[in-house]
Amino acid sequence: MPRPPVRLVLIVSAVLLAVSVLGIGLLRAASYEPPGAGSPAARGPERAGPAAGTPGRCAGVPVSATWELRGMWLTTVMNIDWPSKPGLSREQVQTEYRAWLDLAVSMRHNAIFVHVRPSGDAFWESAYAPWSEWLTGRRDGRSPGWDPMAFMVAEAHARNLEFHAWFNPYRGSQPAPAGPGADFAELAPNHPLRKHRDWAIAYPDGKNARLYFDPGIPAARAFVEDAMLEAVEKYDVDGVHFDDFFYPYPEGGGNDFKDDASFARRADKSQSRADWRRANVDTLVSEMSRRIKQLKPWVKFGISPFGIWRNRDTDPAGSDTHGLQSYDAIYADTRKWVREGWLDYVVPQLYWAIGFDKADYTKALPWWSGLVRGTRVQLYIGQGDYRVGEKGPWRQPDQIDRQLSLNDKYGVLGSVHFSAKQIREDRLGSVTRYRDHHYAAPALLPPMAQLPAAPPAAPRLVGARRTPAGPVQLEWQAGAGAEPASWALYRVEGAAAKLVATGRAGAKVQDPAPPPAAAQYCLSGLDRSGNEGAVSAPRGVSR
Known part of the structure; x- marks a missing residue:
């Protein structure tokens, strides 16, 4: 989910493989290094x-x-955070999950964001998706024999933690463990892309390909909406949460997202491919916003986008940054979603250090603060805990501590930390430092006037x-x-x-x-x- 910097340099093939296998791009920021290499006050007034x-x-x-949201992302794809490995017993899975929640409580968090649909799969009994292999250890779609989602929500609520169900809408698979990456035979027997192969697009080329639901096919879009809303209807979730995977990040090297067929069927033949793709993502976001509130008006809807909408040198309305532009590269018009009021909250992934020349935290943050001003959309920041200990300024144990102080200055209403494993590891004592300075006392969740x-x-x-x-x-x-x-x-x-x-x-x-x-x-x-x-x-x- 949480993402990172831009393609500032060519990424070596080993890192590309790691990102592809992880399937959530969460290591993308680690691929971009800055060229070369204070004790703040307690959490604002x-x-x-x-x-x-x-x-x-x-x-x-x-x-x-x-009043602020404090949370962390609990990532399931590739068993990054939880479960620690696929195929564990019910007791082991539950014990590990409780430990993550207890960690959140010890950090004085009040929310948790759990990856429940990583790749066209599900952590609940679904009529639309097979059981997740990261839970069961199998790609056959068989049930683990219990209800993980009900357990997860109940345990979070018992600790007074909001439960935000984190979905990847269009991811259909991860690379196959052997052979061609986008192999339909590797999917679970009940995977929807087996039945609807015309909905599937493989990207990128080669063995690291994964399958995507084509956002340009209205029936595919309606299906993935229904799949996510099924969880909202069945379970007492507090929020629906997307990261920034709609259209995939460009891989380069001549790779194209092969949606020629659906593009040719577009209703408005005057639309460019880029505008058409943005319109497809806009439709998903606006429809989900409306349908969630029709189903359960109290459930929050939020997205964690890449930290740059557009750069100022491309668009005067953009930020003072010089990196990948999500508007152009992945067709995510985040600015529009906020201005239209389709979201209840937005969590830009600002995984860059203070002073980083391509995307300085001190320059990206004010842009997002200005974007939400005058709207009912609450601004939280995606904090890059996973970067602590890397080269340059990330070797400073107070980097996130200082970022949280800047958040106070710009009226940010919360933070979500990526990811749970880094919270537990507490590299350089960074987590302890910002917890003691910024999360020393409990906090209440900021109310939303539209709920x-x-x-x-x-x-x-x-x-x-x-x-x-x-x-x-x-x-x-x-x-x-x-x-x-x-x-x-x-x-x-x-x-x-x-x-x-x-x-x-x-x-x-x-x-x-x-x-x-x-x-x-x-x-x-x-x-x-x-x-x-x-x-x-x-x-x-x-x-």
């Missing part, structure tokens, strides 16, 4: 959330919380006690009206009541690290869309 309903005051002081809103009435705290293990535990009752989906716990600290814990409704309400002195607490409830209701009356706990 705490922001009052744009919630429907104001939280108010606790024991006479204002409540204070940070349904029903902020709960103030709950009532009916008890508070210190437990032998240390945390302060509070008992509460919901207020009249709508039941909260989650809660936020505040503790008075001087002139403000600071957010100290969050949880799903039904989970224990407790302060995990209370002070030894007496303390005052207030509790609020939040609806499914993150809108916060009024806080409770305070409840104290003695020393």
